[in-house]
Amino acid sequence: MIGAADRRSRRAAVADVSSGRLLRTVRVGRGAGLPAIGDADTKLLVADRGDRTLSLAPVDARSRTRIRHLGARAPTAIAVQPGLAVKIGTAGPDLLLGTRGPDRLVGLGGDDDLRGGRDLDVLEGGEGNDRLDGGTGQDQLDGGPGNDRISGRDGSDRVLGGDGDDDVQTGQGDDRIDLGAGNDRADGGDGDDTTIGGPGNDQIVEHGLGNDTLLDGGEGDDVIVGNRGTDKLVGGPGDDQLDAGSGSDRIDAGPGADHVLTGTGDDRVDAGGEDDVVVGDIGANRISGGGGNDQVDGNSGNDAIDTSAGDDVVVGGPGRDAIDAGSGDDQVRVADQNTDTVDCGPGEDTVFVEDHAPTRDRLTRCEHVVPVPAEPGHDLGRPSNVIFGTAGDDVRIGTDGIDTIITGPGNDQIDGLAGDDYVDGEDGDDVVHGGPGNDDVHGRKDDDQASGDDGDDRVTGASGDDRVSGGPGNDVVIGSAGRDVISGDEGDDRIEAIDGEVDRVSCGPGNDSALLDLDDVLLDGSCERVVR
Known part of the structure; x- marks a missing residue:
């Protein structure tokens, strides 16, 4: 005031x-x-x-x-100088709402709900299982001890998860996320992000665009998935699963029996010193297996593979590959209709070549040479079910497990089915459905229909005039830019439609809250709490 x-x-x-x-x-x-x-x-x-x-x-x-010393005449005008609005909670559960200016919200103890606004906010959850939403702007979000759910949304945010099993999602912007101890989950979204896991079995999944500076799982058995940019993935100590995604990435799996999947770019992989599995993709990859009994499949592309010590299994795959198997009793397969260079190294080694061209490959220190029919590349497995679209109009259906479905340009139809899925329509007028489970659903560009289903979903329309629905469950439904029609449906939902456009909103049954622009239209009286 x-x-x-x-x-x-x-x-x-x-x-x-x-x-x-x-x-x-x-x-x-x-x-x-x-x-x-x-x-x-x-x-x-x-x-x-x-x-x-x-x-x-x-x-x-x-x-x-x-x-003191105010004027003697009646007030006729208002002068505003924005400052930092401070709200401090209690030892119990609190709901603290920010303003359209910069805020500092402090939850203290209890399971708190802290919601910032459009400006540069500082949110501190304190002890308890808290929910923090910074809104748009460059925010600082600190969950504190407890199992927290933190949303940064747009802006270059700094997030501290603290001790506990936290779920962190940020949006557009160059974010820095420090998850702290616990079995955490993080998605930095679009932008050039840095995510550090800490002790615990973490899931770090970068579904958005951007060149991520560092995705570091820290100690524990982590799952790390890069995006379509040029990323650096570090597994740290533990038996990790790393998926580079597209782009020319650098992967350091660290100590532990790791499973590494490269993407479609020219990747560099250091698998570490134990029994690792590395699966290449199209692209000219440089793969180092280190010590241990490793399994390496270069797949398509002109790859350079060095497995060092250990009894290794190496598949060159289509392309002109250079393989150094190192010491140990190794098996090397290069029967792929290309000219490969193989140094089997010390040990009792066996190399498999094409039977109709047994002398085409350049072999050194290989004790046993076995001619076989030409072989395609051998996939040794993937750490997750990832489904991509094409440049056309796609129909993509997931499984009953955990899926990542990302399509491209075109008017696509996507259904994640059961499981906790990530579903992303990208460009085009898409119909995107998460299916049963706790899903992360994105319509992205153009005029989309994005919906969840049974489960606690996060559904975002993004740009365009979208129809966005949460479905049954306690959902977060976000309209973003465009004239959207937004429905929360059954459950205790949170609807966010602050985008400067005129949206039409219905919350549905449950104890719901809606953050709206002044001109947004409520279609009925189903929103229990409305903040404009």
């Missing part, structure tokens, strides 16, 4: 700083004056007619800032 007092009429003006609106004038009396609380319920104002004093204080702080 901000205001001015008139000593003759004994009135003071009360205004909302966040919107710049004059809320009311209040009559003041002798002494400390009569108090008034604005509609935003954030500031308390008292005025004194005798010495023309106006006192302004945050409700939570129980202290006053006294302002």
Whole structure:
């Protein structure tokens, strides 16, 4: 709030700083004056007619800032200087809502719900299983101890998960995420992100665009999935699963029996010193197996493979490959209709070549040479079920397990079916359905239909005039840019439609909250709490 007092009429003006609106004038009396609380319920104002004093204080702080020597005329205008709105919770569960300006929300103890706004916010969950949503803007989000759910959305955010099993999702922007101890899950979204896992079995999945500086799982058996940019993936100690995605990536699996899947770019892989599995893809990969009994499949592309010590199995795959099997009793397969260079190294080694061209490959220190019919590349397995689309109009159906489905340009139809899926329509007028499970559903560009199903889903329409529905469950439904029709359906839903466009919103049955623009239209009275 901000205001001015008139000593003759004994009135003071009360205004909302966040919107710049004059809320009311209040009559003041002798002494400390009569108090008034604005509609935003954030500031308390008292005025004194005798010495023309106006006192302004945050409700939570129980202290006053006294302002003297105000003008003698009645207030006619408002001057606003944005500051940091501070709200502090209690030892129990709190709901703290920010403003359209910069906020600091502190939850303290209890299972708190902290929601920032459009500006640069600082959210601190404290102890408890908290839910933090920074909104748009470059936010600082600290979950503290407990199993927290943290959403950064747009803006370059800094996130601290703290101790506990946390779920972190950020959006567009160059984010830095430090998950801390616990079995955590993180998706940095679009932008050049840095994500560090810490002790625990973490899942770090980068589904968005961007060149991620570092995705580091830390200690524990981690699952790390890169995106379509140029990423650096570090597994750390533990038996990790790493999927580079597309782009020319660098992968350091670290200590442990790791499973590594390269992408469609030219990747560099250091698998570490134990019994690792490395599966290449199209692209010219450089793969180092280190010590241990490794299984390496270069697949398509002109690959350079060095497995070092151990009894290794190496498949060159289609392409002109250079293989150094190192010491140990190794098996090398290069029967792929290309000219390969193989140094079997010390040990009792066997190399398989094509029977109709047994002398085409350049072989060194290979004790046993076995001619066989030409072989295709041998996939040794993938750490997850990943389904991609094409440049056309695709129909992609998932499985009853955990799927990642990403299509491209074109008007696509996607159904994730059962399981906790990530479904992304990308460009085009898409119909995107998550299916039963706790899904992450994105329509992306153009005019999409995006929906969840049974489960606690996160559904985003993104740009375009979209129809977005959460389905049964406690969902987060986000319209983003465009004139959207948004439905929460059954469950305790959170609807976010702050985008400057006119959206049409229905919350559905349950205890729901909606964050809306002033001009958004409520289709019915099903939203229990509305913040504009």
